[in-house]
Amino acid sequence: MLKFANPEFLWGLLIVPLFVLLFLAVTRWKKKAVGALGDKKVVEMMIPQVSFSRPWLKFILFIAAWSMLIVGAADPQIGSKMEEEKKKGADLMILLDVSNSMLSQDMAPNRLENAKRAIAQLIDNLHNDRIGIVVFAGEAYVQLPVTTDYSAAKLFLNTINTGMVPTQGTAIGAAIDMGMKSFDFKDGTGKAMIIITDGENHEDDAVAAAKHAAEKDVMVNVIGMGSEKGAPIPIFQNGKQVGFHTDSAGTTVVSKLNEDMCKEITAAGQGVYVRATDANAGLNIVMGQIAKVQRKTYDSKSFKNFEDRFQFFLAVAFILLVVEFFISNRKSLRLSGLNLFEVKKT
Template identity: 50%
Template sequence: MIRFENIEYFWFLLFGVIFLGVYMAYNSWKRSASKNFSSHKQLEGINPNTSDTKNILKFVLLLLALVFLVIGLADPKIGSKLEKVKREGIDLMLVLDVSNSMMAEDIKPNRLERSKMAISNLIDRLQGDRIGIIVFAGHAYKQLPLTTDYSAAKLFLSAVDSKIVPTQGTAIGEAIDMSVESFDEKEHNKAIIIITDGENHEDDAVVAASKALEQGIKVFTIGMGLPDGAPIPLYNDYGGQTGFKKDKDGKTVVTKLNEDMLRQIAAAGNGAYSRANNGSSGLSKIFDEINSIQKKEIETKQFTDYEHRFQIYIFVAIIILLLEFLINKRRSKWARKFDLFGKLENNK
């Protein structure tokens, strides 16, 4: 397993993108300017020893050196010792609604982003629990299997948006069923936390919660939205808002929090319901309920010793820079001797 100690250094890779853009723009301008003043044959006569191929090769080597240097600065570490670790906790499946209605902005910045912030805060407060992530809209999808790697959980969470599912809708029941199937058969206490606006259009979520409880799995719900509701914004491919979703009659669709549905799901799953608003994510109440569940010993395997590997990448970067320095921009004498096409032109 590889992890990076200083991931903020990866921002320096943006300089590589900038350098590439400037280099391509400069070469384009250079070719355009050359055509205005002389032909390609005349340019070769003015400076016959210049090698465009070597110039490109030198630039590519510089970019590679930058990549390896940045990776080295980020300080990659490789896990060298895998050990069994015992800890007390529960198995917790986080179920997140990513349907278009979660883009409504009655809760700032919008329902989905606020939900992700709430989950991130929950992860920060967990100790020893295994967590997994399932996202759903028209269908449910497993985003992350059960793990104690909270850093990985946050990484997967950051990639969640409303575009990662191909079918729109709100299949809460299917998401509950998938959560139940995602738990293993170990004798750990288990719970499901559903974060949604409660607009269920696909199945019977209350029945699914009852079936989960029959297997000893509690179901908690967090209502993300306000009772008055809000319109659903529409965006283009560049992230700019183009308007609001409308129905077949041309009226703006207003999505409202369905608290009754979420209360019924929580009751059927012997859990609790909490509502988020602009002042609170509704997390504290649910977290207290989760903590009241008896925790059992969980045995997992994880890397306990990590070895630094930045030296390898720094060394490779130095070798590439030396190679770039040794490459001459001018054509070699050997290449000029075998310039057959040039000789043919001269003979003509």
């Protein structure tokens, strides 16, 4: 496996086309300048020591040296083999509500963005624990299977929006069932769920699902997003807000946090319920509860023994620069006087 320790240096390769364009422009200018002096063959006879081909050779060597230098600075590394590493942790499944009501702005900037920001902070604080993400509205989908790849988790998190689940609603029970199916119960690691929702428009038996999860030693926790006062649900078109959702009578719909339902779920799931605020999503309290989950050892495969290869590229760059430096733009007098194809007259 190949990777770069400093991939940002590879942007330096984008300068190569600029060098080429600049060199071609200068070469064209010189060609016009020589042409202005008279016939090309006559001019070459007037300046026999000037080489018109060596600048090309020097430029090619310079470009090759620059490229080698940039790649060397990026520090290419090769993973020599795949190894299994023993890690001790737990499995954590995030169940994130992406229904339209999560766009309500009683939390800045809205409930969903606040939740995503909290999950990102949670990922930053994980050590060896595996994490997965399930998104749900009227239906539930696995957004990210259980993994220790925290970078991938953040990447998937950034793509989450309310349009990714076509069916509206709040099927918390379906999300819990989907999370249970995503767990591997054969490895024996401790498992827990964090449901992040406003609990509104609840349409299935989430309490029964949470109770079933608890029977399998899966702790179900809930973070409530929103306020009891609530807020209207905005409508967006082409990225701009154009109004608010209304009911059949034309009255603006106000989405409120359903705390009673959230508490019932956590009671059945043997977890904790926390209501989020703009300043604190309540993750500290929930993670304190999850810390009680038993950690067990599991195998994680990854490339090990990455070896640096920058030395080779820097050495080649140095050699090319030295060669380029000692190549003169003038012809060698000794070689120029040598004519291998001259026919001597007898």
